[in-house]
Amino acid sequence: MSLNNVLPFLSTFVMFIFTASVLQRYVVRRRSAFLFWGIGLALFGLGSFAEAYLALAWSSLMFYLWYLGGAVLNAAWLGHGTVKLLFGRRRWTDVLTVILVAGSLAATALMLATPLDPTRFQPGVAISEQYREIMPPGAPVRMTTPFFNIYGLLTLAGGAIYSAYLFWRKRVLPNRVIGNILIAVGALSIGFASSLTRLGIGQYLYLGELLAAVLMYAGFRAAAAPNAERVPASESAPAAGD
Amino acid sequence: MSDRGPNLRRKPHKITDDSTFYDRLIPILFVVLIVITVALIAFALGVVTGVIPWA
Numbered sequence: 407m408s409l410n411n412v413l414p415f416l417s418t419f420v421m422f423i424f425t426a427s428v429l430q431r432y433v434v435r436r437r438s439a440f441l442f443w444g445i446g447l448a449l450f451g452l453g454s455f456a457e458a459y460l461a462l463a464w465s466s467l468m469f470y471l472w473y474l475g476g477a478v479l480n481a482a483w484l485g486h487g488t489v490k491l492l493f494g495r496r497r498w499t500d501v502l503t504v505i506l507v508a509g510s511l512a513a514t515a516l517m518l519a520t521p522l523d524p525t526r527f528q529p530g531v532a533i534s535e536q537y538r539e540i541m542p543p544g545a546p547v548r549m550t551t552p553f554f555n556i557y558g559l560l561t562l563a564g565g566a567i568y569s570a571y572l573f574w575r576k577r578v579l580p581n582r583v584i585g586n587i588l589i590a591v592g593a594l595s596i597g598f599a600s601s602l603t604r605l606g607i608g609q610y611l612y613l614g615e616l617l618a619a620v621l622m623y624a625g626f627r628a629a630a631a632p633n634a635e636r637v638p639a640s641e642s643a644p645a646a647g648d
Numbered sequence: 649m650s651d652r653g654p655n656l657r658r659k660p661h662k663i664t665d666d667s668t669f670y671d672r673l674i675p676i677l678f679v680v681l682i683v684i685t686v687a688l689i690a691f692a693l694g695v696v697t698g699v700i701p702w703a
Binding site: 552553555556559560563564567570571574577578579580581583587590591594597598601604605 | 661662663670674677678681682684685688689691692693695696700
């Protein structure tokens with residue numbers, strides 16, 4: 407079994423643990439940001455799993471899951487969670503939610519309507535290196551990918567950088583500075599690997615996905631770590647709110 | 649985290665003063681990350697507008 411067979415399984419494993427952690431927080435705290443992150447992470451994990459499957463055998467369903475979950479939707483849903491975290495529930499964030507859901511449904515419909523050519527599939531070759539032969543040229547669903555990825559990059563990576571900057575500027579909660587930087591680096595890892603794939607260099611996608619999974623999970627754990635200590639009330643330093 | 653006494657309060661962790669890591673390396677990292685983010689967004693916009701051809 408080659409490295410390209412193993413890496414997607416590792417990404418899947420990390421992503422499902424990550425997804426469970428985030429969704430558990432949603433169940434406890436009921437903040438919509440955790441729900442959107444959980445959905446984004448689940449899409450990422452499904453995409454990784456489908457990628458691992460397709461390294462061994464063909465399945466139309468797995469191809470749809472890989473392309474939709476891994477290439478089209480996950481970054482945008484993750485980024486939207488960051489938007490909800492930073493800006494809360496406002497009219498314009500609700501409008502963005504509607505656009506995201508509608509766009510996702512449209513992309514799904516386009517994907518399901520895309521005729522695939524399984525005769526072009528080669529077992530043992532990374533799906534990121536052969537998907538263009540399997541999909542018809544100019545498939546409409548491929549045109550949707552940049553829009554979702556732009557939104558995802560701007561909100562996930564940009565939002566994490568902005569959050570890290572806010573805490574750094576206030577010189578508080580260093581764990582959240584580091585955590586958000588790790589999340590940003592993870593998001594940019596997969597963004598960079600995806601961009602290379604679009605240029606026809608698909609052999610680094612698996613590595614980019616694993617890096618993204620590990621770094622974003624590490625960032626999540628760092629940012630969520632205890633960030634305060636109990637001190638006698640007589641100490642004069644003012645408390646900064648969470 | 650529950651209170652363990654009536655006279656305790658939460659004191660958030662702070663970034664230490666004169667920290668080379670936080671005062672020099674982190675700002676550089678911010679700039680690098682922003683540049684990479686902008687570059688990737690520009691690449692995606694290039695794909696959308698047809699400036700960058702699809703593989």
